[in-house]
Amino acid sequence: MEKSLKPRLLIGKPGLDGHDRGAKYVAQILRDAGFEVIYTGIRRSPEQIVDTAIQEDVAAIGLSLLSGAHNVLFGRVLELLRERGAEDVLVFGGGTIPPKDVPRLKEMGVAAVFTPGTPAREIVETIDGLLAQRPAV
């Protein structure tokens, strides 16, 4: 039977704080939804994340953030993607991001932000929808 392939995604956790329950949970949800998810683990630099995303040819990068440095880290990842000519890679994120910061992140180019408590279904549907709009390569 021929199933259409779902795009590959990268889930990573930049920043210095230690636990990755949230990141692993999202990775698990996406796996169960049929995505191939590349998991990079915790305490990754934006450079490591972007270089990995390019080598793995992923359609989207999901960042899990707890540290509060989200503006800087998202900004750096988006900037590196542009530098590498990979601005078509979608960036989404989640974690303890205050709702008031969400509009600013979206303006920067973050495609979606999931705050704690977002239902799994909504995460999958949003990502599915965003990726469906992308032109095929």
Next chain:
Amino acid sequence: MERSLDQLVSEARGGGPRSQRAAARLMSVMTDQPHRLAELLAGSRDWPQPRLVLGITGAPGSGKSTLADHVVAELRALDPRRKVGVVAVDPSSPFTGGALLGDRVRMMRHATDSMVYIRSLASRGHLGGLALGAKGVVRVMGLVGCDIVVVETVGVGQSEVEIAQNADVVVVVLAPGQGDSIQMLKAGLMEAGDLFVVNKADKPDAAQLQQQLLAMLERSRTARLDLAHGASEPLVCHGPQLQGPGGPIDIQQDRPPPPMDFDEETPGVFLCSAANHQGIKEFVAALEELTTRQAALWQARRQEQAVEEIRQAVLEEVRRRVSHVLQLNGNGENQIRRILAGETTLNELVDWLMDVAASGTNAKSPAASDAKSHLRTEAAGRAEFA
């Protein structure tokens, strides 16, 4: 819009800032677009190739990724100008088709090293043609200049073993506390190994595992030699000998040498503690030595495999197209039900499927064609079985 493959190939090969991305795209074509695979594999024969493709396999959790990470670190330290590739395969969920690819976690220190290419692949069950796709990915790593490519697969399942067998050298990783070695023997892993690493040497039971493994390998070597004794007895033909100008011609001389000269020995066993980089230097030195000795032979062997490779790519594409037709709009299921109901025969359905797949259109099914011709062909089909 489809980027032309040629353009991707030349960008990947060019080495500029776009090279990494182009190479990564090309790898995706290899794994995701089986209809272009045959063309690509055929075209890839004059690409530069790695000198060594090293398969790493073994039980889950035995330390394959950690070993790969440390082997890469050692290779890079020995020669900073050398490019190294890693292909890491993790299983797909048979239920959802999704996969969590986590081998990378152990190798993140190489993420920003532009001389190291790492690619994670999902095994996608045995129908995905992964072995071919993975081979394609290795080719692309050769294209961008990787000297050595490490391929990690979990040593269970048909396709995983197949991938390992595409490597020039297969190393099987064992670790204490990973189920006993008899289980490995059952899984056919022992036969697949050219070399063995007993990992986690820092754990107390490692030495004992090494002893068990050595004993087992010695037994299987003896058995192999015993068997070979009969089979390889030179066949003497007592017919007339070929005569050349200088007397009788010895046909035996023209035989190619046996493929691997380390076949007759017991495979090497290395005791390592990969996580502590212990035993890695020795292991890598042995690999280097083996590669120097065998590289020319491996190149020749890969050339010989080219025909088989294309054959498999073509078969895979045929399978894909036919199953696509069988799938279409649930019509495929209707056809199968008609066989069950005795309205058509299996042969007839197969013929129809191949016709439709060949014409590339959604042709009328035998059900939709007029009933009389259908009855006629059915009768013909029955007659075949009579």
